Amino acid sequence: EPVQARGMDIFGTLQSFQAVKDPETGTHYLFDGTRSEGVHTFKANRMPENAFIILSALLGMTGFEVESRNNFFYDPSAVSAHVNAGKVYDYYKKVHGRDSLDGEGMKLVSTVHIGSKWNNAAWNGKQMLYGDGDGTRMISLSGGLDVIGHEMTHGVITNTADINYENESGAINESIADILGAFAENKTGEDLWLLGEDIWTPTTPGDGLRSMSDPGSVYIGGYTESGYYPDHYSKRYIGELDKGGVHINSSINNKAAHLITDGGTHYGVSVTGIGKTKAEKIFYRALTHYLTASSDFSQMRQAAIQAARDLHPDRNGQPSAEVNAVMAAYDAVGVQ
């Protein structure tokens, strides 16, 4: 039966959450039944990540129940994944009226300790998977609420536009995951626009995997000649790496989202921001009403404009401030 359980998250903060008690063994499992069909969190036995990602997608393998003693959980990565999945569920329910990733309350399954010191996280089409990080570049990725928001948004994308994960479409897929993942984390200031700042280089503050507000400031050695994330369509990466630059070129659309939200002048184009509450609804509506599997940057622009027009109609034949902000932002990053 459902019980209130407790455990430390990866930052040493005591968390209280729903678990379930197995009547036979008296053992508690990380299952939260308060959110539709539930939030169930497992642990892998450090199986190589590629094997686990495939086997869990094909066979529905989820790993093992997480140990607990006297209703206390001693796996911080699992506690963080469990609590943060609940927070992102709540974001989609309260802000967008969406019941889980499929809109019909599907169970949220996460597995932690994937691979060995794996500096990454993934959505494999069915569930979320989190690495522990190598301890220097990254720590347990389930501790990053924007990372969990990113992976769960891939789940929303799968159940809506199901955008192809390569080339321009893949960059739009990645960018929507970053944008709604950041808005789910709902931080303020620069931290809103950094991805994974809580789990990236524990000894260096103020950095992250990517910057949505200033993409060109982050070096991504090993990917491209220039090595920097592009902040304009003319600088997009064209090549084979990263499935055609899905994590690289996402920064162009991320910058557009930053300008729409906070405003700013970029390559001489000025944008008046409209704030997070309006921006998140525009991107969610673009995803759920207009984007398709083959959407490219130009179609992302059109989808965002149409979504903004739906939510903020023209008056006397004039576009609203919100529509103007979307148009100007895409002008600023060179997307027509």
Ligand SMILES: Cc1cc(C(=O)NCC(F)(F)F)no1
């Ligand atoms: C390679 C590679 C993977 C990623 C990435 O975005 N991973 C998902 C995240 F949630 F961990 F960020 N960026 O470059």
Ligand SMILES: [Zn+2]
């Ligand atoms: Zn992603």
